[in-house]
Amino acid sequence: MCLSQVACGTYIPSQRDWPNSETKDVERMNRTLVRSIVCELSYAVTLAVENDLELARKRPSRRAYSSYLVNWGVEVATDLTVSESSTLNPSGLWAPMSPLSPVFTLGGGISGASVATNDNTFNVFYPLSALYKPDLFRTNNQERPCRHPSTGQQGSPLVDIDLKILPLLETRIQLVTVGLADNPDDDKNAIAGEKNVLTQTVSIKETVSGDITPTWKFSTGSVNPSGLFFNANRERTHQVVFTFGRLARGGQSLSPLAQAFHVNEQLRAGLRNSRIRP
Numbered sequence: 001m002c003l004s005q006v007a008c009g010t011y012i013p014s015q016r017d018w019p020n021s022e023t024k025d026v027e028r029m030n031r032t033l034v035r036s037i038v039c040e041l042s043y044a045v046t047l048a049v050e051n052d053l054e055l056a057r058k059r060p061s062r063r064a065y066s067s068y069l070v071n072w073g074v075e076v077a078t079d080l081t082v083s084e085s086s087t088l089n090p091s092g093l094w095a096p097m098s099p100l101s102p103v104f105t106l107g108g109g110i111s112g113a114s115v116a117t118n119d120n121t122f123n124v125f126y127p128l129s130a131l132y133k134p135d136l137f138r139t140n141n142q143e144r145p146c147r148h149p150s151t152g153q154q155g156s157p158l159v160d161i162d163l164k165i166l167p168l169l170e171t172r173i174q175l176v177t178v179g180l181a182d183n184p185d186d187d188k189n190a191i192a193g194e195k196n197v198l199t200q201t202v203s204i205k206e207t208v209s210g211d212i213t214p215t216w217k218f219s220t221g222s223v224n225p226s227g228l229f230f231n232a233n234r235e236r237t238h239q240v241v242f243t244f245g246r247l248a249r250g251g252q253s254l255s256p257l258a259q260a261f262h263v264n265e266q267l268r269a270g271l272r273n274s275r276i277r278p
Contacts, residue, residue, distance in 0.1 A: 013084045013118050013234070029155040032148075034124070036159040037076060037240065038131070039146035044165035045069065045131040050139050052173055066173050073127045075254050075262050077241040078120075079269070080156070085115040086232045090223065127251055128244075157204040158238050165242060168200050197261040198244040201269050209233040241265045 052066035089111040136145055144160075153159040211231040216223040243265060245258025254262065 013082045013116055025155065030120075032151065032154040032159055033078065033080075033156045033238075036147070036156075037078075037124075037163075038126070039144055039160075040163045040165055041074060041076075041126065041242075042131045042133045042146065043137050043144050044163075044169055045128050046133050046137045047139060047166055048169035048173060049132060050134060050137070051170065054139060066169075069128050069169070071247055072244055073125060073247045073251070073254055073258075074131075074242055074244045075123060075125045075259070076243075077123045077262065077266050078158075079237070079239040079266075080120045081117065081237045081239075082119075083115065083117045083235045084233065085113065086230070087111065087113045087228070088230050089228055091225065125253060127247060156238050157206060158202065158240060163200070163202050163240070163242075165200060168198055168242075169244070172198055196246060197258045198242075199261060199265045200242040201239065201265060202242075203237065203239040203269065205235065205237045207233065207235045239269055241269055 049066045049069060053064055056062055056064040137143075147160045149160060209232065211228055213228055213230075215225055217225075241262070243254065243258055243262035245261065246255040247253070248255045248259075253259065
């Protein structure tokens with residue numbers, strides 16, 4: 001177990017599993033993850049707008065309720081954490097030689113543990129207008145041409161899966177459509193609260209572990225007669241936080257309100273709260 005998948009917590013683990021644990025393999029995973037996230041964002045933004053435009057052509061008012069998205073952006077925070085640990089807990093039992101049943105036994109044990117963690121985080125920002133790709137995606141079609149299934153997930157369980165962003169965007173549009181919420185671009189919503197920010201957090205955790213419990217018996221006692229002798233564990237957690245909101249002046253970042261929500265969502269998700277900065 002230690003030799004094949006984990007380093008037993010004795011040194012900083014790679015973000016990827018052996019034998020694909022070299023620096024170039026980690027770089028490939030990061031590139032693939034970013035490509036996949038951008039693909040899912042483009043798919044969700046494009047279909048949310050295109051579906052609404054298709055419905056607008058059937059509405060008496062011909063109104064498109066997704067028009068506000070042109071003034072919105074999305075900030076994405078990823079957290080890739082790998083943790084390895086091991087525990088050693090040998091024990092022994094000694095009983096002196098005696099022709100009669102022993103009246104005295106002596107048991108003892110020692111234990112030790114080691115933990116090592118590798119945590120990578122990064123933030124990226126996109127205006128939604130840059131993610132809108134009507135020539136690449138089609139309504140009523142879940143195909144993502146920007147996916148590359150032949151290359152595999154490259155070590156991240158978040159690659160090339162449905163991150164459920166489209167339902168988030170369409171739900172906000174539908175609330176405006178049926179009158180349960182105001183259009184975020186309305187003047188009366190220039191200063192607004194939570195309803196003008198959308199957040200989504202996706203987290204996948206994978207764990208691989210193993211243990212061994214050998215026992216040695218001798219005439220005067222035994223080594224490790226019961227209990228766990230050695231355990232090794234490798235845990236990988238990949239998280240991504242999406243925050244959609246108005247663009248700040250200049251269009252190069254989210255508005256202060258949306259930025260504050262983005263930081264708050266990272267805190268709630270446990271993405272290294274002491275290091276997060278807006």
